Amino acid sequence: MNPGERTSSLDVERESRQTAANGTDRKRPRSLLTIVAGILTLALLPVGIIAVLQTTRAMQVADATYRADRLAEAVRIATPEREAILSALGLASGLADALAVLEPGSEDCMRLLQQSAETQPRMSFIGFVEPGGISRCNSTGGMVELEPTVQADALFANPRTGLSFDASGEVTKAPVIIVSQPVRASDGALRGFLSLSFPARMLEEARDRLGFGPEVQLVTFRANGDILTASTDGALVEDILPDFLSLSELVGGGSQSFAAMNRAGEARQFAIVPIAPGQAYALASWPARGPLPGQTLLFLSSLSFPVAMWLVSLAVAMLSMQRLVLRPIGALRRAMRSFADRRQIPISPTLHDSASELRDIEGTFHRMAETITRDEADLENKVYEREVLLREVHHRVKNNLQLMSSIMNMQARRATSPEVRAAIRDLQDRLASLATVHGKLYQSPDMARVRADTLIDDVARQLAALGSSARTPLRLDFDLEPVTMEPDQAAPLALLTAEAVTNALKYVEPDEEGACWLRIRLTRDEAAEDGAIELTIENSIAPGAQTEGASGLGSLLIRAFASQLEASLRQTVSDGRYAVIVRFAPAPRQGRNA
Known part of the structure; x- marks a missing residue:
């Protein structure tokens, strides 16, 4: 191989390494298989989304149907309470209108309430309660004096239709539900209250006849949250209520069904329905239901279909691409790489x-x-x-x-x-x-590049050997960084160095310590934007010595060479030394031309 071929091979190898290094700096491109997999995923994603949405919609419809069924079931469970309370409220309203024109102690009043009790056998007590808790007109036929209670005081202070539960039953000596209806005179003045009561045991018997199991729990309550009846023992009523809501907070939402934990920590399905709007409500609960039969399988099937389509499509695409695209492209890539690295062409x-x-x-x-x-x-x-x-x-x-x-x-x-x-x-x-x-x-x-540091070293040493005298030993100090530049810059730089060294040898004198020295420093300023190169040539001089003036041939040549380099030039004299400082930007490297 001739020198030209060897140089070209080195250039090709250097450019290949540089290209490889630049390639590693950039982000590696994605493979063709990855791109195809992404495209297939995007293409089949709407199918999967539609399948999941349809399944989710079907599950939502099933859940809404279940909640509606729970509401209907809650209405059926609360039927005894509903019928009893509505009947009592209607009877109380009618009797209150009749009592508005009757005297509490008259026989007509007594006869009216006794006949009403006979026609309504579920009522255990019907009485007209006057202020102070005295009932002279009631279904018992005698005068009844009721003990003052907080509920009674509140009713007289704020007359309105009321519902309450009495666990002891002051008249019947048994748990009763009491309905109170204000009785007003024709001028609107409050005369008292009509009080109806019926036994709570009657409601329990009616629920038993409906045949509900022990897992069903029912609570009826007033609008303010006071409990009227419950299907469980009084001590356990609080445990069957929802954990995160009070009963009064459930009133404003109307009929609703929801899943929640009760205060005993059990997962339950609750349903609330109004019995007498604004007066009484029923809250029923059942054990929380698990997933619907086949619900998990239905959801998994909605996902498995698009996933299976994606896997099959991806497998077919990978096999086809491997056989028809990737394998031929791999062979072509190996041929191209062989040509790029070794210039070998497949036969x-x-x-x-x-x-x-x-x-x-x-x-x-x-x-x-x-x-x-x-x-x-x-x-x-x-x-x-x-x-x-x-x-x-x-x-x-x-x-x-x-x-x-x-x-x-x-x-x-x-x-x-x-x-x-x-x-x-x-x-x-x-x-x-x-x-x-x-x-x-x-x-x-390399004909296109010259090591400036070795060139300056050779020129300076050659001139120092010719120009120094034996009687005055000259110490040479070099601090030359490796700098490579174009011949067009190297030649004027070498000539400038020769002129500066010649002037230094001409005027070098012992310094204060009696030593003659010549120092040459070549540095590259990497921090500078243009990567400037600086050459400093300094020599020792005696204090007060004169140097060549600006009109000398050497100084004129130095300025001419500095101008040719487009460099800045400084000449300084200080502290027993004379220095020439040249700073210039390296010329951009030119490409090799044929």
Whole structure:
């Protein structure tokens, strides 16, 4: 392999590595299978959603039907209480209107209430209660004096139709439900209350005849939450009520059915229905129902159908893609990678049994690869010829400069004037700097880039060896960072260095400590936006020593080379040292041309 081919191979390998590194920095693309799976999922998602919605709707309808059934059942369970309370309220309303025109102690009043008790055998007591709790007109035929109670006082303070439960039964000596109806005179004045009572045991017997099991629980209560009757013992009534609501909070919602925990911690299904709107309500409860028969299976089936469709579609799509797309694309990718990494082209087509579109792509790739291979071979030959020509040019320029330096050396030995010999010596130094630059370009493996740090080191050491005297030892200090730049910048930088070092050697003097030194520093400012390069050349001088003025040839050349570099130039004298500081931006790297 010739040098041009070797250089081109290195460039290709370097660009391949850079491309791979850039690829890893970016997010890895999704595979084709992942994309297809996502598309199938989106396509079948509406089917799954519709199936789930339909199943959910069916379950909601079943739940609504169940709640309606519980409400109807609650109405049937509360039928004895409903009939008894409504009958008592109607009778009380009618008798109160009749008593409005009768005297409480008259025989007509007594006869009316006794006849009413005979026609209503369920009523255990009917009486007209006057203020103070005295009943002179009642179904018992005698005067009854009732003990004052909080409920009675509240009724006289705020007359209204009332319902209450008396566990002891002051007249009947048995638990009774009491209905109270205000009796008013024609002028609206309150005369007293008509009080009806019927035994609670009668309601229990009626419920037993309906045949409800022990799991059904019933509570009737007033609008303010006071309990009238319950299907369980009085001590356990609180345990069968809903845990999160009071009875008075259930009144405003009308008929309703809901599931909740009771205060005993059991899951129950509750139903509330009005018995006498605004007066009495019934709350029934049953053990909470579990899932409807087949409910779980129905819900799972609604999900399994779209899932099964998705799995089958995905399996078919994966097998088809693997056989018809991925396998041929994998073979084509391996062929392309082999060509990209090693420039190897498959001898024969590998997609002979694939789709026509993929075969067309493979044929196009083979033609493209052959064209690229031929073009790269031509480019490598041209690059090699150009580099050989450039190396020959730099070599000849270097030899010609050395020849001119030798001729000038011969002329210097024949010159009699010290000024002429010094001028010729200055020209020789400048020619030596140019020869060093061309020598570096000739020896560099990359003709387009030059190591500025090694170039400056060689130029400075060569001039220091020629210009330092034996009686004044010169200490050289180098701090050179590795910097690579274009030849168009390296040449003026080397010449600027040569002029600055020549001036430094001309004016170097021992400092306060008696030492002569020359320091050269080359740095790159990575923090700067343009990555500026800074060159500093400083030498020791005696305190109060004078340096070359701005009109000297060396200073003029330094400014000219700095202008050529588009650099900023500073020359400072301080603390026994003289410094030349040059700062410039590196030129952007140019591409390799054929």
